[in-house]
Amino acid sequence: MTFDPEIIPADVILDVFFTLHDPRQLNRQGNDVGTQYRSAMFYTSDEQKLLFEQSLARAADLWDGPVATELEPLTEFFSAEQYHQDFFAKNPGQGYCMAVAVPKVNKVRKSFAQYVRAA
Numbered sequence: 001m002t003f004d005p006e007i008i009p010a011d012v013i014l015d016v017f018f019t020l021h022d023p024r025q026l027n028r029q030g031n032d033v034g035t036q037y038r039s040a041m042f043y044t045s046d047e048q049k050l051l052f053e054q055s056l057a058r059a060a061d062l063w064d065g066p067v068a069t070e071l072e073p074l075t076e077f078f079s080a081e082q083y084h085q086d087f088f089a090k091n092p093g094q095g096y097c098m099a100v101a102v103p104k105v106n107k108v109r110k111s112f113a114q115y116v117r118a119a
Contacts, residue, residue: 019104042074
């Protein structure tokens, strides 16, 4: 993800991350189970690690129960398969998008309205 920190600060992006999913669930998100569904943050610098640690602390204050999000250095990066790129835009009527993604996007739009632009 790329963004302009002059428009949306990095800490806001991280707060959105913790609004979009339940960081208390270990190796799952809802009905999706497995290590590929774990909540994780991968940093590339000490500065980024500190920023992530601060966001984890804020998330712990927002969620009931311990946060299971992993914090690790980025050692290797793989792009998702092409069919996963822009999945929602390509599949807006798909069941998962309608039942899971739309409510999450609406929650973020409401919680972070000051950063949402009209399309």
